[in-house]
Amino acid sequence: MSNASASSPSPAPRTRVVVIEDEPTIAGAIADRLTAEGWEVSTAPDGPAGVEAVQRARPDVVVLDVMLPGFDGLEVCRRIQADEPVPVLMLTARDDETDMLVGLGVGADDYMTKPFSMRELVARLKALLRRVQRTAPAPEPDGAEAQTSTLEIGDLVIDRAAHRVTRAGEPAHLTPTEFDLLLCLALAPGTVLTREHLLAEVWDWVDATGTRTVDSHVKALRRKLGADLVRTVHGVGYALEPPAAAASDPAGGAQS
Numbered sequence: 001m002s003n004a005s006a007s008s009p010s011p012a013p014r015t016r017v018v019v020i021e022d023e024p025t026i027a028g029a030i031a032d033r034l035t036a037e038g039w040e041v042s043t044a045p046d047g048p049a050g051v052e053a054v055q056r057a058r059p060d061v062v063v064l065d066v067m068l069p070g071f072d073g074l075e076v077c078r079r080i081q082a083d084e085p086v087p088v089l090m091l092t093a094r095d096d097e098t099d100m101l102v103g104l105g106v107g108a109d110d111y112m113t114k115p116f117s118m119r120e121l122v123a124r125l126k127a128l129l130r131r132v133q134r135t136a137p138a139p140e141p142d143g144a145e146a147q148t149s150t151l152e153i154g155d156l157v158i159d160r161a162a163h164r165v166t167r168a169g170e171p172a173h174l175t176p177t178e179f180d181l182l183l184c185l186a187l188a189p190g191t192v193l194t195r196e197h198l199l200a201e202v203w204d205w206v207d208a209t210g211t212r213t214v215d216s217h218v219k220a221l222r223r224k225l226g227a228d229l230v231r232t233v234h235g236v237g238y239a240l241e242p243p244a245a246a247a248s249d250p251a252g253g254a255q256s
Contacts, residue, residue, distance in 0.1 A: 018043070021063070024045070026065075046068050061087045062088045065090075066092045089128060111213070153243065156225070172225050189240050
């Protein structure tokens with residue numbers, strides 16, 4: 001008699017998430033919803049406990065509140081990203097773009113402003129995980145494959161296989177979302193891509209509710225790669241300017 005259990009495939013590993021939130025009602029609601037999705041959830045009520053929880057659980061994604069006791073979410077993000085990079089969705093009580101840019105600068109991949117719907121939170125986390133899986137570094141190619149995996153536009157070099165970016169020989173440390181956004185723009189240099197198109201391609205969103213997310217990530221790219229690289233077309237979207245063309249433009253690409 002055959003042993004059916006021996007031939008049955010192993011169950012897929014559960015998605016692990018750490019929720020770092022000091023408001024018990026919010027933390028509990030997030031944990032309950034993600035547990036109902038079949039995820040393995042750990043929670044932490046403050047900055048130090050959050051860092052410890054991430055180090056212990058090695059999660060697939062982190063939900064991180066900005067305002068925390070002990071030390072704030074920005075410091076938590078710095079510490080966990082220095083240890084081992086992990087996708088982070090930040091929660092903020094203030095709709096302040098400066099806070100959002102700082103969060104992106106320390107390694108967050110996305111953010112949501114309180115109050116938010118649990119349905120949107122789950123959708124954003126799933127989209128974030130899909131992006132990370134899609135942009136995970138592939139094995140190093142060689143020969144012709146290495147050439148096709150590298151995109152060069154002026155002094156900007158994007159190595160898609162190794163997930164590395166340099167400009168004028170200087171490495172730029174981008175989050176997975178920033179890398180995806182840059183690659184999307186670089187695959188059509190000089191072409192204006194709407195915010196809605198970028199949301200669909202990079203964030204896997206089918207609506208236009210997150211256009212400020214695009215704007216904030218573009219600002220983060222400019223800060224890391226130079227203000228001249230991405231041109232704003234007001235009311236439409238963004239285009240990557242080939243560096244040589246941007247250098248000859250006195251405006252250098254208007255920023256917004």
